[in-house]
Amino acid sequence: MRLLVMFDLPTKTSSERRAYRHFRKSLLNEGFLMIQYSVYVRVCVSKQSAQFIENRIASYVPDEGLIQTLMVTEQQYNKMHFLAGELKKDVRNSSERTLIL
Secondary structure, three states: OEEEEEEEOOOOOHHHHHHHHHHHHHHHHOOOEEEEOOEEEEEOOOHHHHHHHHHHHHOOOOOOOEEEEEEEOHHHHHOOOOOOOOOOOOHHHOHHHOOOO
16 A cells, blocks of 8 residues: 655745644655655555544645645556656656565
């Protein structure tokens, strides 16, 4: 399972930029990887764990802006087409590392 987080946050004032940095840093601390600007993804073991992470994200969202999440299966995620650019072979972006206890 993959959890994608897409966001568009305002950055006009210093407090908005601070909220943006805090949100982005929190995503990175949760194990998300940036696949595009303002689009982050994380491998989850199951739908339940993806929902748990989604609830954790909801606890630190800023007051302003738009934040959306999308849960997709590994099969759906692997069907992503690259029209420009190249796939990054980052080990952290692979479900092969996932260990189910």
